[in-house]
Structure formats: C-alpha cells, structure tokens
Amino acid sequence: MTGGYKNRVLRVDLTNRKFSEEPLSKELINGYIGGRGFGAKLLYDELKPGIDPLGEDNEMIFIAGPLAGTNAQSFSRYKVFFKSPLTGGYFKSSSGGQFGAELKFTGFDMIIIKGKADKPVFLWVHDGKYELRDAEYLWGLDCDDTHALIRQELGDTNAKIACIGPAGEHGVKYAGIFSERRACGRGGGGTVMGDKNLKAIALRGREKVDLADKDAFAAAVKEQVAGYKANPQFATFSQNGTWIAEAINAMGMYPTKNFQEGVVPEWEKLESNEYLKLLVRKTRCYSCMVHCGSIAKIATGRYAGSWTEGPEYETIWAFSGPVRHSDIGLTIAADKLCDDLGMDTISTGGSIGFAYELYDRGIITKADTGGLELTYGNSEPVMEMIRKIAYREDIGDVLAEGTREAARRIGKGAEEYAIQVKGLELPAYDPRGAKSHGLNLLTANIGADHNTGYAPQEIFGAPVPREVDRLAAEGKGELTKWNQDSTAFLETGILCSFMPSMGMVSPETYGKLISAATGIKDFADPDLLWKIGEKITNLERMFNVREGFGRKDDSFPRRLKEESVPEGPSAGSVFEEDAMLDDYYKERGWDVKTGIPTKEKLEELGLGFTMK
Numbered sequence: 202m203t204g205g206y207k208n209r210v211l212r213v214d215l216t217n218r219k220f221s222e223e224p225l226s227k228e229l230i231n232g233y234i235g236g237r238g239f240g241a242k243l244l245y246d247e248l249k250p251g252i253d254p255l256g257e258d259n260e261m262i263f264i265a266g267p268l269a270g271t272n273a274q275s276f277s278r279y280k281v282f283f284k285s286p287l288t289g290g291y292f293k294s295s296s297g298g299q300f301g302a303e304l305k306f307t308g309f310d311m312i313i314i315k316g317k318a319d320k321p322v323f324l325w326v327h328d329g330k331y332e333l334r335d336a337e338y339l340w341g342l343d344c345d346d347t348h349a350l351i352r353q354e355l356g357d358t359n360a361k362i363a364c365i366g367p368a369g370e371h372g373v374k375y376a377g378i379f380s381e382r383r384a385c386g387r388g389g390g391g392t393v394m395g396d397k398n399l400k401a402i403a404l405r406g407r408e409k410v411d412l413a414d415k416d417a418f419a420a421a422v423k424e425q426v427a428g429y430k431a432n433p434q435f436a437t438f439s440q441n442g443t444w445i446a447e448a449i450n451a452m453g454m455y456p457t458k459n460f461q462e463g464v465v466p467e468w469e470k471l472e473s474n475e476y477l478k479l480l481v482r483k484t485r486c487y488s489c490m491v492h493c494g495s496i497a498k499i500a501t502g503r504y505a506g507s508w509t510e511g512p513e514y515e516t517i518w519a520f521s522g523p524v525r526h527s528d529i530g531l532t533i534a535a536d537k538l539c540d541d542l543g544m545d546t547i548s549t550g551g552s553i554g555f556a557y558e559l560y561d562r563g564i565i566t567k568a569d570t571g572g573l574e575l576t577y578g579n580s581e582p583v584m585e586m587i588r589k590i591a592y593r594e595d596i597g598d599v600l601a602e603g604t605r606e607a608a609r610r611i612g613k614g615a616e617e618y619a620i621q622v623k624g625l626e627l628p629a630y631d632p633r634g635a636k637s638h639g640l641n642l643l644t645a646n647i648g649a650d651h652n653t654g655y656a657p658q659e660i661f662g663a664p665v666p667r668e669v670d671r672l673a674a675e676g677k678g679e680l681t682k683w684n685q686d687s688t689a690f691l692e693t694g695i696l697c698s699f700m701p702s703m704g705m706v707s708p709e710t711y712g713k714l715i716s717a718a719t720g721i722k723d724f725a726d727p728d729l730l731w732k733i734g735e736k737i738t739n740l741e742r743m744f745n746v747r748e749g750f751g752r753k754d755d756s757f758p759r760r761l762k763e764e765s766v767p768e769g770p771s772a773g774s775v776f777e778e779d780a781m782l783d784d785y786y787k788e789r790g791w792d793v794k795t796g797i798p799t800k801e802k803l804e805e806l807g808l809g810f811t812m813k
C-alpha cells in the first residue's frame with residue numbers, strides 16, 4: 202500500500218441500484234499516476250465506441266488526485282470524465298473548492314457511476330459507506346437550494362455537495378456540476394447527471410491521507426510554498442484572481458460582437474480595480490495559499506444586491522464582449538444566475554452572442570426571441586436569455602443545444618456564426634491575437650478549452666520555456682505541445698489549472714511532491730512526467746479517433762481564418778490554421794494529413810493497445 206492514494210474505488214450502478222468496490226491496479230498507478238491520467242485510461246477502456254452520451258452506457262468518473270487532502274498547495278481539485286453530449290467526444294471537466302479533498306476523506310480515490318436511475322436520486326457517501334437517497338423533492342430546485350436541503354436532510358452542515366440545477370434537468374447540453382460556487386462547468390457533465398436522474402453527490406469523511414515519506418513530503422511542500430512566494434505573479438494573482446479583462450482588451454483580443462472585434466467599448470468599467478471595489482471577502486480552495494477567489498457584491502444600478510463568487514475572467518467576458526456592453530453589475534448577476542441554474546457561463550455567453558449576431562443579420566427576429574431585442578449594446582435581455590436557455594423557452598430551446606447544433610437546426614447560413622471547435626464554444630481569447638493560445642483551442646481534445654494548454658508566454662509574457670511573439674505563427678506547434686503536455690502531467694496530481702498558466706509549479710517540484718506522497722521513486726523523474734503528459738494527450742486523442750475525429754475536427758469557423766482583426770493592437774492578424782496544424786502534428790509525431798497519432802508514436806508511448 203502506497204501513500205497518497207486511498208486505494209479504493211467505488212462503483213455505482215444506478216440502473217440496478219448496486220454498489221461495488223475495487224482497489225486501484227498497479228498498472229493504472231504506474232502508467233498514469235492519477236487524476237487526468239486515470240480518467241483518460243478508464244474512459245478509454247470502459248466506454249464502448251459510438252455510445253450515446255445521454256444513455257445508460259455513458260459513465261461519469263469523479264476523481265480526486267493522489268495529493269488531494271494533503272497540505273500540498275492547489276492540488277485538491279477534482280475532475281469528472283465522461284463522453285460529452287455537447288461535443289460527442291472525450292471530456293474532462295474540473296473544479297476547485299472542497300469537494301475533491303472531501304472525496305479522499307471519505308476513503309475513496311474515485312467514484313465511477315453508470316446506468317440510469319428510474320427516478321431522481323442523490324448519492325450519499327460518508328466515512329466509507331454509501332447509499333442512494335430519494336431526490337424527487339429536490340428536482341426543479343436551483344443549486345443553492347439543493348445544497349441547503351440536502352444538508353438539512355443529512356443533518357450535516359459540513360457535507361460537501363456537487364449537484365445539478367434546472368439546466369441539467371432540462372437537458373441543456375452545457376449544463377455543469379456545481380459545488381458551493383465552484384463548477385465543473387464545461388462540456389455537459391451536468392447534462393449527463395440529469396440524464397441519469399442523479400441530482401447530487403454528497404460527501405462527508407474523516408479519513409486522513411497517508412504519506413509514504415512524511416519528511417520528504419514536508420520538504421517538498423516547503424519548496425513549493427517558497428516557489429509561490431518568489432513567483433512575480435503570485436501577489437497580483439492572489440489579490441485579483443483572474444480579473445484580467447484590461448490586459449486582454451489592451452492586447453486587442455477581447456472577443457467582441459461574436460469575435461467580430463477585439464476591444465469592447467468602455468472596458469475600463471471591467472478593470473480589476475472596479476471589481477476590487479465590490480469585494481466582500483476572499484475565498485480559496487482546500488489547501489491553497491493563493492486564495493484567488495472573491496465574493497463580489499454590486500450595490501447600485503439595475504443589479505443592485507446581486508453577489509457571486511467571482512466572476513472569473515471568462516464569465517466577465519461572457520456577459521460583456523458577446524453583447525458589446527461593459528456592465529459590471531450584469532457580469533455579477535449573470536454569473537450568479539448561471540450558478541443557480543447550473544450552466545457553463547462560457548457556452549451560455551457564447552450562445553447568447555451567437556443569437557445577437559443572428560438577430561443583427563435578420564436570421565432570427567423578435568418572433569423567435571419571445572419579443573426580446575437582441576441589438577448590440579443592449580444588455581438588458583441577457584438575464585432573460587439565460588433563463589430561456591435553462592428552461593428551453595423560445596430561442597432558448599435551440600440555443601440549449603450549443604451553437605454548432607443550434608446553427609444546424611436554424612439553417613439560413615447560421616453555421617458561419619457558430620464560434621466553436623468540436624462543438625465547444627470558444628472562451629474569452631481571440632485566437633488571432635495569441636497564436637499558441639489559439640492553436641491549443643484548436644487542438645485540445647475536448648474542444649475549444651483554454652485550460653488544456655494555456656499559453657502564459659503569450660498572455661502574460663512568461664519567459665518559460667522562452668519568450669515569444671504572440672502574433673507570430675512560427676514555432677507555435679512545439680510551444681503548444683509543451684503547454685499541453687506539462688498541463689497534462691500536472692493534472693495527474695490534480696493541480697489547479699491556473700497554476701500551469703502562472704508557471705507556479707515546476708516538474709521537479711511536482712516530482713518531489715508526488716514521489717514523497719506515494720513512495721514511488723520513479724515519479725520524481727521529470728522525464729517520466731513529461732512522457733506521461735504526452736501519453737495522456739495521445740490517449741485522449743485516440744478516444745476521439747475511435748469516435749471518428751481527425752484533422753477535420755481541428756478547425757475554426759471561417760471568420761477566424763479569413764477575416765483579420767479589424768482594429769487595435771492585434772489588427773490585421775488572421776489565424777493561419779493549415780500551416781499551424783501541420784507544424785503541430787509534426788511536433789506531435791502525428792500523421793499530418795489525418796491528424797491521427799502514428800503507430801510509431803503510439804508504441805513509443807505504450808499506447809499500442811489503441812490500434813486494435
């Protein structure tokens with residue numbers, strides 16, 4: 202028995218209301234370390250190709266990493282893995298808060314859920330025991346009320362809960378899973394939970410996480426803490442979190458009017474200093490000295506009294522850029538509403554921005570919107586649009602499918618304006634203004650996800666592994682691979698996805714932490730960590746290849762490839778998709794024509810089994 206792991210997996214079959222337990226296999230631990238590695242391997246092994254994401258055969262794998270619940274910093278997040286109803290491919294979604302550590306305290310490394318309950322239930326896991334409880338009385342409730350009533354039923358105000366809201370119940374394809382105010386937001390994890398009639402998972406445990414070498418682990422944590430304090434971005438990130446709207450506008454890559462422009466008018470109203478004025482208190486995830494979270498409350502204006510945890514940068518953008526309006530109150534109120542209803546803010550904002558452009562071009566009218574005037578600069582309809590999507594009313598019904606499918610159903614040329622990759626809406630960065638950042642959005646296995654391979658070299662000027670010109674295409678294949686693979690091995694821990702983008706944890710420090718915790722000396726070797734990062738990315742890719750994905754799916758909408766940014770510091774830039782993809786595939790050792798890993802690459806990584 203090694204440290205770090207609880208060596209215990211809980212399986213739940215909702216259809217038959219059966220539970221089983223099993224230990225972690227040595228092959229899984231040695232080959233994949235944990236977290237994202239476990240998720241990629243299990244999802245590949247356990248899901249049959251071609252299954253319906255909304256059906257009994259899809260699984261939801263909730264995983265806490267081997268460092269969760271320890272005092273290693275920023276490692277107590279959890280991840281959920283599933284086949285996405287939004288993209289039709291492999292998906293990973295992650296969240297901070299307290300839920301990941303609590304999973305370890307219950308005595309489990311992961312919970313694997315399959316099947317479908319015949320009526321709403323919630324799963325209660327406590328001190329190594331488990332049961333399904335009735336959740337019919339919770340169906341229809343928002344996330345806040347669901348948290349409160351489950352705690353009341355359990356008589357435990359400290360139970361940690363992850364649940365869905367009305368959006369997940371109504372099959373909105375980008376419904377998320379919400380724990381406190383933190384979310385596994387992207388890709389439709391909440392949709393899959395809703396389909397399974399699983400309203401929530403509640404956890405409570407008191408087990409400690411053992412460490413193989415306590416002294417070595419304490420020394421590694423000390424090194425990590427010193428590294429955080431010495432990082433030039435630590436103090437600012439700790440104070441402001443992801444409030445970086447001014448920086449992205451200053452680079453002219455703040456997607457505005459559905460990626461038609463790169464600067465939103467009056468962006469100064471969305472500066473970090475403006476959010477600091479609304480700060481009520483700071484928050485943090487389990488064992489994280491960064492405490493980047495904030496509770497912000499707006500006191501004046503249309504949204505007076507609204508409060509939220511955040512909003513994160515992506516959410517600030519989602520409710521400003523797409524509608525070309527800078528209303529700080531709306532960013533807070535809309536974030537809270539999405540959290541309550543249980544929806545991903547990025548896809549929600551992207552879908553609303555898509556609807557604004559269709560309205561602007563006359564493809565949809567007031568007859569479709571239930572009378573709402575979706576004119577640029579008019580942000581008033583946004584709150585109502587969020588509700589319409591969550592409850593599938595009027596145009597909200599089709600927008601709930603995500604922009605790719607909505608465009609297909611609407612027709613009339615709407616496909617041109619669906620700004621997505623693999624069905625996942627683009628986040629708050631115009632790829633034309635940061636080419637490696639864009640190349641990651643293009644090639645990330647889950648679709649347009651910024652956290653799969655964030656490019657801090659381009660966004661923050663981080664000089665590791667080297668300084669770059671953000672607008673240049675050359676050399677970005679190699680850099681994108683570097684960012685994606687380093688993120689992948691750090692997410693075996695599971696490290697917070699903000700840390701790679703801040704360059705806060707080196708491979709050497711991670712190696713010391715993970716080897717001291719688990720007692721597996723090989724994990725201290727940075728070369729092995731890099732190899733496992735590459736292996737994970739390739740395995741995720743092969744899941745998608747099995748589903749029919751290839752180069753054709755690594756594709757931006759025409760606008761980003763053929764129309765240049767019209768003005769500002771990124772003016773004149775287009776995304777050179779073909780040349781950059783060629784470069785990236787070559788760096789990865791993938792077939793350039795198809796975008797599929799070669800036999801040699803798969804064998805080199807120990808993934809020969811994916812060629813069957």
Ligand code: SF4
Nearest residue numbers: 297486489491493697
């Ligand atoms: S950096 Fe922020 S989001 Fe990440 S673990 Fe720490 S408090 Fe949580």
